[in-house]
Amino acid sequence: MSITDDIGFSTPILVLSEAERNTVGEVARKLLSSGRNGLNSPEWTEAASAGWQDLPAATRRRLARFRRDSGAEGALLVRGLPVDESLLPDTPSASGSVQLAPTVPAALLTMFACGLGDPAAFLAEKSGALVQDVVPVPGNENFQGNEGSVLLSLHNENAFHRHRPDYVLLLCLRADHERVAGLRVACIRRARPQLSASCLRALHRAEFVTSPPPSFGSGQDAPAHAVLGGDPEDPDIVVDFAATRPLTESAGEALLELHAALSNTADTYYPAPGDLAIVDNHVALHGRTAFTPRYDGRDRWLQRSFSLRDLRRSRDHRPGDGPVLVR
Numbered sequence: 001m002s003i004t005d006d007i008g009f010s011t012p013i014l015v016l017s018e019a020e021r022n023t024v025g026e027v028a029r030k031l032l033s034s035g036r037n038g039l040n041s042p043e044w045t046e047a048a049s050a051g052w053q054d055l056p057a058a059t060r061r062r063l064a065r066f067r068r069d070s071g072a073e074g075a076l077l078v079r080g081l082p083v084d085e086s087l088l089p090d091t092p093s094a095s096g097s098v099q100l101a102p103t104v105p106a107a108l109l110t111m112f113a114c115g116l117g118d119p120a121a122f123l124a125e126k127s128g129a130l131v132q133d134v135v136p137v138p139g140n141e142n143f144q145g146n147e148g149s150v151l152l153s154l155h156n157e158n159a160f161h162r163h164r165p166d167y168v169l170l171l172c173l174r175a176d177h178e179r180v181a182g183l184r185v186a187c188i189r190r191a192r193p194q195l196s197a198s199c200l201r202a203l204h205r206a207e208f209v210t211s212p213p214p215s216f217g218s219g220q221d222a223p224a225h226a227v228l229g230g231d232p233e234d235p236d237i238v239v240d241f242a243a244t245r246p247l248t249e250s251a252g253e254a255l256l257e258l259h260a261a262l263s264n265t266a267d268t269y270y271p272a273p274g275d276l277a278i279v280d281n282h283v284a285l286h287g288r289t290a291f292t293p294r295y296d297g298r299d300r301w302l303q304r305s306f307s308l309r310d311l312r313r314s315r316d317h318r319p320g321d322g323p324v325l326v327r
Contacts (some may be wrong), residue, residue: 011073011185012073012077013076014078014079016079017080020080021082024055024082027054027055028107028111029107031044031102031107033102034048035047039101039131044102045130045323051114063112063115063278066278066280067309070283073187073284074187074283075185075278075284077275077276078275078276078278079272079274079276081276083171084273085174088301091297092301094137095140097135097137098126098133105171105173106303109303109304110130112278112307116169117167117307118307120311120314122324122325123326124215125158128325131305132304133301135147135300135302136148146304149291151288152287153240154184154186154259154263154266154287155239155243155286156237156285159240160210160212160240160243161212163308163325164281165307165308166282167309168278168281170276170277171275171277171303172271172273172277172302173301174300175272175273176291176292176293178292181288181290181291182289183268183269183270183286184286184287184288185277185279185284186263186265186286188262189283191265194265199253199257199258202254204226204227205226206224206226207250208246209223209225211245226238227258236283237283239285
């Protein structure tokens with residue numbers, strides 16, 4: 001195992017050795033028999049949690065360090081996971097596409113989600129599936145979400161929700177044809193030194209509103225919130241540049257300054273099959289550069305999962321203590 005940096009790309013990259021890749025693949029394949037009742041079943045997540053313990057110790061140690069401190073970039077890329085593009089079916093193109101049957105990529109995502117905390121999902125989003133497809137959908141090209149193909153604005157995942165994911169996991173199964181769809185990651189830890197004192201003060205005031213998407217009931221009153229919170233020297237960030245609006249003139253100016261600083265310090269990475277991006281959703285935002293889908297069965301295909309560090313905090317949102325938040 002080694003940790004490297006792409007040229008001009010500062011987010012740490014964990015590269016699995018061939019032996020580690022083989023071990024991970026063996027563990028993932030053993031997990032498939034536990035998915036007979038679906039990927040949201042207790043049997044699947046329990047087996048994935050146990051499987052995580054069988055992964056190479058060096059991999060588990062690196063993820064434990066990331067969980068404790070996600071670093072200046074707020075993200076980690078794992079390269080070399082056993083995803084065989086030649087064995088994949090056509091890229092899905094239906095709206096709301098999810099993974100229901102056990103597969104090696106689904107096993108990889110669920111195990112890593114267990115290594116970070118507990119897998120979780122939101123009923124209003126992709127029907128609450130724990131493993132979701134991120135694919136371009138015909139007619140949704142301009143959509144600011146996982147089914148679009150235009151530039152996707154930087155955002156915290158589900159920034160409007162008080163139980164937003166702690167981690168977002170994105171596993172590449174198939175890259176886009178031209179290899180121009182880049183994952184953008186921007187961390188407040190890198191951007192903060194570029195912000196003026198007046199901007200920081202404004203961002204810490206509850207003078208912003210983030211609207212939920214239609215699937216979560218947009219149009220409902222959203223409480224005002226601060227964009228930055230916690231320790232002023234190492235703040236958390238909550239913003240979606242496609243959905244967060246300022247309530248005052250000073251808040252608007254601060255939001256523009258923040259966007260510029262995040263854009264200036266963002267990394268862009270072009271994932272290949274077997275690459276897993278893990279984003280700390282408390283300090284880092286993510287987005288995507290534009291690309292042109294062909295809808296020929298070979299379009300870009302990522303799968304996504306969320307992980308919560310403390311599942312207990314959302315207990316009143318999860319009937320039966322299951323993994324799906326219903327509100």
